[in-house]
Amino acid sequence: MPTPTLDDLRRHAVARSLFAPTTLPRAIMKLGFVQADPIRAPARAQDLTLRHRVRDYRAGDLERRYPKLAVEEDFFVNYGFVPRELHALMHPRQARRAWTKARWRQAHEVQAFVRERGVVHPREVDAAFAHGKTTNWFGGTSNASTQLLDGMHYRGLLRVARREGGVRLYAAHDAHEREACDPAAALDALIDVAVAKYAPLPAPTLSRFVMWLGAAAAPQWLDHRRAALARAKARLPSAEVDGLRWFWPAGENPASRRHAVPDAVRLLAPFDPVVWDRQRFEAFWGWAYRFEAYTPAAKRQLGYYALPLLWRDRVVGWANASVTEGRLVVQPGYLGGRAPREAGFRAALDDELQRFARFLGLAD
Numbered sequence: 001m002p003t004p005t006l007d008d009l010r011r012h013a014v015a016r017s018l019f020a021p022t023t024l025p026r027a028i029m030k031l032g033f034v035q036a037d038p039i040r041a042p043a044r045a046q047d048l049t050l051r052h053r054v055r056d057y058r059a060g061d062l063e064r065r066y067p068k069l070a071v072e073e074d075f076f077v078n079y080g081f082v083p084r085e086l087h088a089l090m091h092p093r094q095a096r097r098a099w100t101k102a103r104w105r106q107a108h109e110v111q112a113f114v115r116e117r118g119v120v121h122p123r124e125v126d127a128a129f130a131h132g133k134t135t136n137w138f139g140g141t142s143n144a145s146t147q148l149l150d151g152m153h154y155r156g157l158l159r160v161a162r163r164e165g166g167v168r169l170y171a172a173h174d175a176h177e178r179e180a181c182d183p184a185a186a187l188d189a190l191i192d193v194a195v196a197k198y199a200p201l202p203a204p205t206l207s208r209f210v211m212w213l214g215a216a217a218a219p220q221w222l223d224h225r226r227a228a229l230a231r232a233k234a235r236l237p238s239a240e241v242d243g244l245r246w247f248w249p250a251g252e253n254p255a256s257r258r259h260a261v262p263d264a265v266r267l268l269a270p271f272d273p274v275v276w277d278r279q280r281f282e283a284f285w286g287w288a289y290r291f292e293a294y295t296p297a298a299k300r301q302l303g304y305y306a307l308p309l310l311w312r313d314r315v316v317g318w319a320n321a322s323v324t325e326g327r328l329v330v331q332p333g334y335l336g337g338r339a340p341r342e343a344g345f346r347a348a349l350d351d352e353l354q355r356f357a358r359f360l361g362l363a364d
Helices: 006-017 024-031 045-050 061-068 084-089 101-117 122-129 144-155 183-198 203-217 219-235 278-285 345-359
Strands: 071-075 079-083 133-135 141-143 158-164 167-172 238-241 244-247 265-267 307-311 314-324 327-334
Touching: 006 278, 024 045, 024 061, 024 079, 045 061, 061 158, 071 084, 071 158, 079 084, 084 183, 101 122, 101 144, 101 167, 122 144, 122 167, 141 144, 144 158, 144 167, 183 203, 183 219, 203 219, 203 244, 203 278, 265 345, 278 314, 327 345
Parallel strands: none
Antiparallel strands: 071 079, 133 141, 158 167, 238 244, 265 307, 307 314, 314 327
16 A cells, blocks of 8 residues: 555545435444534534535434434533444443442432433423532533433433433433443444544544543543553554654555545534544644634634635635524635635535525525
C-alpha cells in the first residue's frame, strides 16, 4: 500500500463519512454513534448529521422513529444515539462516582415505580417521591429526581423510551444485571467503532478516544485503557504523514483513487464526523473552526451556531442558518472574505440550500 498524502487522507475522510444516503437504521449502524445536542439552530445536531446520510430525511425523524428503532440513547465518546449492539458492550456500567446504600435504595424504589407504570415522565417521579432540589452541573438548582434518573439511566437501570417535547421519558431496564464482557475484547470493539466513524484520525485523537471511552462509555475498565491503546496502535493500519501518525480501519486504503468526492456543497453540523476533530480539521483545511454557541456574543467570530461549509473536499467557510417567516435564511462567510470562484460552486450552493429547506419542511 502506498503511503498516503495529506490530500489522500482528506479525500478519504470526506468520501468514507459522507457515504451514499441509505435508510435510517442502516445509517446509524454505519456511523456507529450519532452525537446529540439540544440546540436547535435551525435543527438539532443529530438531525443535521443524519440528513446527509439518510434518504429523504426530515428534521425530527430520529426522535419520531426512535421508539421502533433498535437504538438507545447513551454515552459513548459523548452523549447520543447508539445501536443496541454497541450499548450492550458498555454495560453493566460501573460509574466512577459510587452511590451510597441510601442512594441505591432510592434508585431501586424508582425503578420499581417505573416498571409498574411502563413509561414515566420525570415530573411523575418527582411528584411521587418528592426528592427535593439539588445543585446541578452548572451550579444552579434542579429537581433531585431528575439527577437521580440521569444516574439510573447512565448505570443501565433505566432506558429512554421516547421523548416528549424534548424531555426524556423512561422505562425500566436491566442492563446493569448483564454478565460483564471481557474487558480487552469489549474495549477493542469500542475503539473500532470510534475509529470507523472518525477515521482517518491522528495519533493524539486516537489516544483521546481511548481515554474518553474509559472515562464515559466504560469507566469500569479505566485500568485497561493503556493496554487497549497499545493494541490499537499495533493492529490498526497507519502511516506517518507530514510529521503526524494517522490511523484508519483495517482493509481500507486512503490512497485509493476510488475516494472521489462530488462537486457538491454541504452545510455540516458542528459535531459532524467530518469536522468533529479540531486537530484534524486544522491539518486538513489550514484554519481553526470553533463552536461558539457558549461564547459571549461580543467575542464570536463565526456566529452562534456556524455550520462548516464543505465544497468538494474543502471546508471553505461557514454559514449561520435561521428560519424567518417560514423561510430559510442563510448567512455565509468565506475564508479570505470571498466565495470560491470555481465553476459550479454557486449552483452547488443553491442545490444545498434547496435540500436544507426541504429537510426543514420549508418552502424552497
